[in-house]
Amino acid sequence: MRAYVIHGPQDLRLDDVPERDLGPREVRLALVYGGICGSDLHYVAEGRAGNSVLRDPMVLGHELSGRVVEAGSAVTDLAPGTPVAVNPALSCGACRMCRAGRTNLCFSMRYMGSAAYRPHTEGGFAERPVVDRDQCVILADDADLARAALAEPYSIAAHAVNRAGVAGARVLITGGGTIGALSAIAALRAGAARVTVADIQSGARERVAKLAGVDVLDAGNDDAIAALAADPAFDVAIEAAGAAAALNMAMSCVEPGARVVQVGFLPTSGIDLNLLITREIELLGSYRFVDEFDAAVAAVLADDRLAAAITGRHAFADAEAAFASAADKTRHLKVMIGADAARR
Template identity: 45%
Template sequence: MTEAPELPATAPAVVAHGKDDLRIEDVPLKQPAPAEAVVEIAYGGICGSDLHYWLHGAAGESILRDPLVLGHEVVGIVARAAADGTGPAAGTPVAVHPATPGPGAARYPADRPNLSPGCTYLGSAARHPHTDGAFLRYANLPARMLRPLPPKLPLRRAAVVEPASVAWHAVSRAGDVQGKRALVVGAGPIGTLAVAVLKRAGAAHITAVDMFDKPLATASAVGADAVLKGDDEAAIAAVEADVVIESSGNRFGLASAINGAARGGRVVMVGLLPSGPQPVPVSLAITRELELVGSFRFNDEIDQVIAALADGSLVTDPVITHEFPLSQGLEAFEMARDSASSGKVLLNFGA
């Protein structure tokens, strides 16, 4: 029997201590639970929620009360398999499904654990004690979260598995998009990944909308047939899309999504708007009989995403625009906050 490898007592991590207080610091490594594997993290993608914890000390209503290790978009290699024998063996490259469904199965559809009350997510302050994330060199992760990666899928490409799963779930909420006209409002990482998923799913024509040129260029690179600036209201209204993916996460984007939808169309809202009432043109949604559909995280779509990335049918490489070593993590976060200049920004934990 092969002995488990020796691991260091501490490892570098990205830790949010509060508003405007982000640090790259060594944290002590805890002993993994029997059902946890130790994963040597290779890449981590910076998400909007990570930025919010840094810039605001909160992500929506999830408020930092203690220092929090950030990060839920991670891939790596299993350094030590779970002691109870579950999950992949040491040496296996893996992606991570960062959700832990909560109790109360009777209160949500059994096939939609993303809607379970009390669901926790890696790198989240939604509960207290907080749920630390995986932006650290060696992360203890439940073996059930780990998804083995095909040998031919590079870890860097697999780094978008989590956000691509969010986009895949959003497109699935739109129904069958084969042969339909699609509009994606907001060409950040989720929006451009939604373009890629729509392209793979056979949408006949895809229009992407954003305020900045670089995100629109990325959208074109992954399959958008046309791009529009967000302030061109007349052109957006003329799209008359059967399916709209709203990924900007602001009321202006949602207004554009409603304006750009065809009569009887469906608007999928994946961009998370701020809490509280939002002024949007609901009367137009009523008179056009639009379906406004929410989309939150994902479930088992991660397995389909991994397969599509491995066989090359899902094109996502242009979405990754920057990569920084962990030692330059603060610079990476500064780049990620600049939506005019960046798409998905990666941290390289092995550089």
């Protein structure tokens, strides 16, 4: 079968890879849709995503929906043709983080399409990916499988919103990309009083304003940012841009003593952490998700706003064009690949 294999920086190939036998609890899927994530783009551009460094060729992809082709001997509830959304996280269930209910911090986490460990965990951008039964969320036969593939990034957004505590709050979100835009919707669904999304790109601001119906702010407008810093208008912030300037802005524009949740991966320099001291800011990390995935599947299928988050679709064979589209943040929010993509 064919798969999207990253061999190194700027070296993404559509390779033929062998199919393996199923374990008792494993399921073989026919990929229907796969969403290209920012981490996929980082692997292609740099050969790494955050602290996860590519050391061997690896199949990319962790935002998936598909239909069951074959199930292992111990799987009795998934018939061929059953549509599923795929949770890419498979925690060990036994380490102290798992026992404490913080499965996203599992010491032996296997996350699809991740080079965090060696051997790397193969991703799902393959014609017939194999997953564990526990990773499959069964969908209705008529479910929109493109929207179902948004469940993973929406889970990340929902976890950040849960970490932030937004009910009744004035919320600032820095970064209008996929996670920022989905965080805006998740914050509204969680009862935020007002949501403002800041981004330096006008196209991103226009897109998120239309998608989520929220206020937007030009993050490149120094005068506007200075005015907000002088008289903060936000109770909590979610930093989704992954930029030092964006975190500095978030810390300066929330009320003293407020909480800032960092969900975007940051560079290693340029951050003014003195703001944590002088303004007694609470800075929290937000990594992947814990138990938000099933609820995220329901949310993305129920909330029609999320259909507009999908701005590009490419046939599975169009790897180069698909990744070029996904990298063009002036035009696209979420780009999908898959068997059905060319027909939609």
